[in-house]
Amino acid sequence: MNMIYQLAVPKGRRICCEVCEAPAERVCAACTVTYYCDVAHQQADWNSIHEKICQLLIPVRTTMPFYNSEEERQHGLQQLQQRQKHLIEFCYTVAQKYIFEGRYKDAVPAALHSLRFRMNLYGLSSVELVPAYLLLAEASIGLDQIVQAEEYLSQAQWTVLKSTDCSYATHSLLHRNLGLLFMVKENYEEARYHLANDIYFASCAYGTEDIRTSGGYFHLANIFFDLTKFDLADTLYTKVCEIWDKYLNNHYQVLSEARVQQIDLLGKRFETDTGLDEAQEAEAIRILTSILNIRESTCSGAPQKIVFVLRILVMLYYLMMNSSKASFPRKVSNIAQEKQLSAQEQNLIEQLLHIINTEVILPVP
Numbered sequence: 014m015n016m017i018y019q020l021a022v023p024k025g026r027r028i029c030c031e032v033c034e035a036p037a038e039r040v041c042a043a044c045t046v047t048y049y050c051d052v053a054h055q056q057a058d059w060n061s062i063h064e065k066i067c068q069l070l071i072p073v074r075t076t077m078p079f080y081n082s083e084e085e086r087q088h089g090l091q092q093l094q095q096r097q098k099h100l101i102e103f104c105y106t107v108a109q110k111y112i113f114e115g116r117y118k119d120a121v122p123a124a125l126h127s128l129r130f131r132m133n134l135y136g137l138s139s140v141e142l143v144p145a146y147l148l149l150a151e152a153s154i155g156l157d158q159i160v161q162a163e164e165y166l167s168q169a170q171w172t173v174l175k176s177t178d179c180s181y182a183t184h185s186l187l188h189r190n191l192g193l194l195f196m197v198k199e200n201y202e203e204a205r206y207h208l209a210n211d212i213y214f215a216s217c218a219y220g221t222e223d224i225r226t227s228g229g230y231f232h233l234a235n236i237f238f239d240l241t242k243f244d245l246a247d248t249l250y251t252k253v254c255e256i257w258d259k260y261l262n263n264h265y266q267v268l269s270e271a272r273v274q275q276i277d278l279l280g281k282r283f284e285t286d287t288g289l290d291e292a293q294e295a296e297a298i299r300i301l302t303s304i305l306n307i308r309e310s311t312c313s314g315a316p317q318k319i320v321f322v323l324r325i326l327v328m329l330y331y332l333m334m335n336s337s338k339a340s341f342p343r344k345v346s347n348i349a350q351e352k353q354l355s356a357q358e359q360n361l362i363e364q365l366l367h368i369i370n371t372e373v374i375l376p377v378p
Contacts (some may be wrong), residue, residue, distance in 0.1 A: 015042045043067050046074035061122035101130045108148050109292030113299045117155030124148040140176040143169045145191045181218035185211050208233045227256045231300050251305050261328040287332040301326050
């Protein structure tokens, strides 16, 4: 980290901190295009996102060179836009992943990067800014900064209201975050209204049985659970599990059918994959683990419900190539010994646990 020599800064140019937009006093020594007000904000940005994108920022934030022709200039602009779009999506995914993992403080710098790149590429009033506003709002809710969350949500709502071309997916995200806000404020009536709208718009965008719609069902179930309406909550939790089970089982079945042909002529294995990005995997783990904890505390008389969630988690971790969840085999073994399970359920559980515990992960070519 190098200090900024103010006399070397061009007159009229304002250099701001990447995190708080206060006047900057330091510059990243690695990329020399990112500025901070102090060491604390530099460290926060580095831990969140800057380490991952440091060198990627140089061509984006460096002045474009002089081109000899209009064709070269247009090509240069297209390359710049492609780099910006890549950074927008990458920073957004990283911030999402942090939020699903409960790392709300780390999510803020990554979400701010995504927001600023969106502003540079799409303008200050574009509906493309809304997903980043919503990420910042959700991180603020997690940090218990309710006033800050309301400001971001107000900005998102205003942007959507001004837009004539706002997608169902964006409406869904907006209502989901408004629902989360009202849940924290314990205004469950408003929360239910917004989460119902979240489910409606997500269903319009993706379908009622899509994993991207399941988040709305999950949060709505949490409201009913808090209101001690356990039957309604249980129905919605089951719905969420069925959606994830269908999605992951499809991937697992495709993999199983190809297992016989999984060794190529060089003896190397194909790569296992969930079809999800890192943020979606983190969301799945959070949702399914939460449901598992609730099932274990409320469904002791219905072991099939507990096993059902465990089976989905086993499939998820296997497809993620994560065999470190040693507690799952023990849990299932205990349940299988204590309760009566169907033969089909026992066979599938044993098969999945055997795979996740014995799979040898070879290097992918």
